[in-house]
Amino acid sequence: MEEKSDYSCPHHPCAACKILRRRCVEKCVLAPYFPPTDPLKFTIAHRVFGASNIIKMLQELPEDQRADAVNSMVYEANARIRDPVYGCAAIICQLQKQISELQADLVKAQVEIMNGQTQNTNLVALICTEMTQNQENINSTTESPGHQQAYGNSNTSLEDNNVYAPWKSLWT
Numbered sequence: 001m002e003e004k005s006d007y008s009c010p011h012h013p014c015a016a017c018k019i020l021r022r023r024c025v026e027k028c029v030l031a032p033y034f035p036p037t038d039p040l041k042f043t044i045a046h047r048v049f050g051a052s053n054i055i056k057m058l059q060e061l062p063e064d065q066r067a068d069a070v071n072s073m074v075y076e077a078n079a080r081i082r083d084p085v086y087g088c089a090a091i092i093c094q095l096q097k098q099i100s101e102l103q104a105d106l107v108k109a110q111v112e113i114m115n116g117q118t119q120n121t122n123l124v125a126l127i128c129t130e131m132t133q134n135q136e137n138i139n140s141t142t143e144s145p146g147h148q149q150a151y152g153n154s155n156t157s158l159e160d161n162n163v164y165a166p167w168k169s170l171w172t
Contacts, residue, residue, distance in 0.1 A: 015035060
């Protein structure tokens with residue numbers, strides 16, 4: 001929020017009085033909000049609202065709300081100069097459209113994340129199922145009497161290439 005300045009020197013008129021070519025009095029309503037260092041601010045507001053309307057609006061407001069009112073008037077005036085028909089409404093519509101597009105993008109991203117999580121869960125379940133089946137196959141082969149006679153009583157390690165065979169297609 002822009003603070004009002006304590007400027008009200010009669011030797012250096014405020015931007016409003018300078019542009020209006022009038023004497024800036026000590027109690028000038030416009031001086032605190034249109035300092036001589038920023039004449040463009042008053043020029044823009046004056047072009048759209050007129051000096052008398054600006055003064056009326058400021059006089060109707062409590063002093064603590066006047067700075068915000070001036071900033072709003074200048075913003076609206078800028079918007080009206082850029083878009084004489086719609087002014088701020090065009091900016092609001094554009095921002096609302098942008099919000100809708102970003103919300104749609106967010107929903108798409110959330111769906112993609114959920115799909116990825118579902119695929120990950122399914123892959124883990126598949127791997128667990130395959131590992132369980134392979135372990136059962138290994139256990140059933142090592143428990144058979146023919147296997148114990150041929151290979152002894154050694155336990156098969158996970159490093160055995162046969163254990164990884166079902167997943168080879170997943171990684172290549």
